[in-house]
Amino acid sequence: MAKNDDNLLKKIVSHAKEYGFVFPSSEIYDGLSATYDYGQNGVELKNNIKQYWWKAMVQLNENIVGLDAAIFMHPTTWKASGHVDAFNDPLIDNKDSKKRYRADVLVEDYLAKIETKITKEVGKAAKRFGEAFNKNEFMRTNARVLGYKEKIAAIEKRMQSAIENQNFDDFKALIEELEIACPVSGSKNWTEVRQFNLMFSTELGSVAGDASTIYLRPETAQGIFVNYLNVQKTGRMKLPFGIAQIGKAFRNEIIARQFIFRMREFEQMEMQFFVKPGEELNWYKAWKKQRMQWHKALGLGNAKYRFHDHLNLAHYANAAADIEFDFPMGFKELEGIHSRTDFDLSAHEKYSGKKLQFFDPQENKNYTPYVVETSIGLDRMFLAVLAASYTEETLEDGSERVVLSLPPALAPTKVAVLPLTKKDGLPDKARAIINELKFDFTTQYDEKDAIGKRYRRQDAIGTPYCVTIDHQTLEDNTVTIRNRDTMAQERVPINKVRETLEKNTSLTDILRKINTP
């Protein structure tokens, strides 16, 4: 099964390239690692996905507004967000098992073991002393416990200083002195500790020397947080309210792979929802539900989605879950929903010295709002839609066709208008129809090759409808509409084409599904 799925991903990659959805970036120069460009059909599909998200967020919710923040941000932003520290992971490899670890995690695991020893000492003592046992007293006075505590403190201090001073030789020395072994191989044969900065940096200011280092944003969220007050004040927003943003983010991943699933330059669709402290977990649950509905409303198959609740929470979160999608390479994260508490706003208050609070007229007091975040990878969503839609069909006559069963509302081209032949004025009639439809729908005209071949071409790029002009059209102004998925044809008056397209290729019906409170 895994092997077939590998092939499936390969087929999707080939199809995406062959039909102008996704190209390797700068391909004529051999490409650039894990960077891809969206082609003529890809950009349409991507824009449609964006529109579906944007409408679901901003248009349907009167308390959610949009934002488009700059990619460059003040460097202090990333100190406040924790990215400067958290995105500088010191890594170390075990030469025998070939496993890679975060060096600080290895040490922290070691410290956890010592903590376990303390717990055991406490347990033993509790048994010994019975009811008279005073835990705090014991922790303060017991020699062994104090010894463990001192050791932990010393190790932590040394690790901190190694990280802060970028002294990786000492970091490695620490690991060796503690005789930390690889959990897999049991070996203590380590490489050097190396630093991987996951943020791209560049220089602001054209004169070298005068320039200051700035980063390409590693997430779009901070652009929302730093604008929280601007939006709240100028939009007269009251809690709870949300700010939505679609934009690029950049991470210098150690390894970026699996087509457009993990790229170094990627696009996020994020909505930060500001709520009253204490209500965040209710909103977290509500948004989990809401976001899942948004996905399922597309009709790619409910079984392709599942939740993954985080047990180990990031430093900024008090609840977190992923919506995972059944990609060709298995269930993987598509969207994250996080209850971020007031971590971000408080950090920005601290670093900027500005109050980022909300005056609650009911309670007659100020407080820093809590935040519930929904964050989806646009490129991942694109891959999910593409993968779920890619279908190889064997027809009744034994021939095969490849069809992209895209949700019609997301299809790059909504309708192809095809004259049955190139003669007898059929092309002119087809052009006339296109000239009417093109103001509202993406259209294509094709007169080359047999009609069946043209249908297949449209199938391959997911065009939901083909309108065919034949000789009868000239007589009674009727055309046939051919359905991509059923291949069935229906003869209708020309003026009915628009109605069919409006009804079946717009986002409206999908949006209605998710807007039922």
Next chain:
RNA sequence: GCGGGAGUAGCUCAGCUGGUAGAGCGACAGCCUUCCAAGCUGUAGGUCGCGAGUUCGAACCUCGUCUCCCGCUCCA
């Protein structure tokens, strides 16, 4: 980054023990007119990922490099 595999036409691939490239599909132009890729004629497209070395001669051998795929890892 480490280990394994692979780069030949838009796609899928063939190309023997080294003798300067082929197929199928696709694309384009025309003919035919027939509603589900299958007719006919013609055309375009590759310095075989890139660079160096060995050789009289390299798609093929050697080295380097880039990119992709799988695993480790990380995450949107």
